[in-house]
Amino acid sequence: MRLRSLLFVPGDRPDRFEKALASGADALILDLEDSVTAERKDVAREAVAAFLKGSHPAHIFVRVNPLDSQWIAADAQVAQTADGVVLPKAEGAASVTALAALLRADAPPILPIATETPRAVFALAEYGAVADRLCALTWGAEDLPAAIGAATSRHDDGSYTDPYRMIRALTLFGAHAAGVAAIETVYPAIKDGDGLARYAMAGARDGFTGMMAIHPAQVDAINRAFTPAPEAVAAARAVVDAFAASPGAGALQLDGRMVDAPHLKQAQALIARAGG
Numbered sequence: 001m002r003l004r005s006l007l008f009v010p011g012d013r014p015d016r017f018e019k020a021l022a023s024g025a026d027a028l029i030l031d032l033e034d035s036v037t038a039e040r041k042d043v044a045r046e047a048v049a050a051f052l053k054g055s056h057p058a059h060i061f062v063r064v065n066p067l068d069s070q071w072i073a074a075d076a077q078v079a080q081t082a083d084g085v086v087l088p089k090a091e092g093a094a095s096v097t098a099l100a101a102l103l104r105a106d107a108p109p110i111l112p113i114a115t116e117t118p119r120a121v122f123a124l125a126e127y128g129a130v131a132d133r134l135c136a137l138t139w140g141a142e143d144l145p146a147a148i149g150a151a152t153s154r155h156d157d158g159s160y161t162d163p164y165r166m167i168r169a170l171t172l173f174g175a176h177a178a179g180v181a182a183i184e185t186v187y188p189a190i191k192d193g194d195g196l197a198r199y200a201m202a203g204a205r206d207g208f209t210g211m212m213a214i215h216p217a218q219v220d221a222i223n224r225a226f227t228p229a230p231e232a233v234a235a236a237r238a239v240v241d242a243f244a245a246s247p248g249a250g251a252l253q254l255d256g257r258m259v260d261a262p263h264l265k266q267a268q269a270l271i272a273r274a275g276g
Contacts, residue, residue: 001059001083001109001135002026002275003181003210004226005219008063010035011044017051023216024223027059032075033066033088041071049078059083061111067098076102084135087112089143092123096130109135111183114174115167116143124174136181138212139171142188158195172207184211193221200225209273228274236267236274 007025009016011032020028030051036044048062063086064075079085080103087099090112099110110133114120121144127137141153141164153164160168168185175182184203187196196218200211204225211222228236242254243264251260 003059003136003183005211005213005222006061006183007213007216007219008035008186011048011062012036012040014047014051017047020216021056021058023219025058025213025216025219026210026223027061027084028056029061029063029086029212030082031063032071032078033063041065045071045074045078049081052078052081061086063088064099067095072099073102080104080107082108084108085110089116089120090114091117091120092126093129094123094126096127096133100130100133109133111136111138113138113140114171115139115141117147118144120144121167121170124170125177127174127178127180131178131180134178134180136183136210137171137175137178138183139168139185141167141185158189158192176207181210182208184208186212186214187218188214190215190217193217197221197225226273233271233274236271239264239267240271 003026005025006027006029007020007023008029008031009020011030017028017030030048032041032044032048052060060082061084062075062079062082064079065071066089067087076085076099085099085103085108087095087110090096096110096112100107112127112134114124114127114137127134141160144164144167145151145153150163152161154160172182184200187199189195200222203211208226210226213219213222239254239259242259251258
């Protein structure tokens, strides 16, 4: 499942669903949680269920409400017909197992938002135990500050303060330790196109393979950031071809530099992200 860009859409706004599909996002996240008021949860659930009956050019995910909410059972019934289920307020393997128990046996994979509570931060190493139920792991920088009474997760220039830089890094390594995709969190400044491009490129540089979006206008920059450039793909293929030509070699000289097993693994991963 290719997940460069995942665009949030309020579940109670079906008028926006087709516009979101036209954005070119790899996946839509139809939201039943934060963007939908309590009074409109039923309306959103019905709209999402109707939309899921159709055929769409993007993967369709559903973000359910938290496990301890009054809506989770009904949300799960709708979400299990989607391509993926986004789990907010996830707190490690136990949360994934609890959601899976509400879904049918052949239900779609789960994408936990893994840093929205203090307890969740200490469970980031657990996801390998439930990796077979996951498609990716992502994080958020909005709910946790509120949970601990922090004023903000960002400096005045928009960069993260130290606690949230740490949490971003832990999510990145937690995802890779579990063997699943690492998805960067949203960039909230919708009109700051240059800042978005820098942020997405930094995510791709650091090892994230995709990013969530909150507006269709953000999708193109995100897709470009997480699509390997042709020259990078060509260089990666050269590394793979060199090792294929010398299968017994542990290290090789290629274009005047030494390459070894980590370079081969990195090249293979880049080629996979580029679509083979």
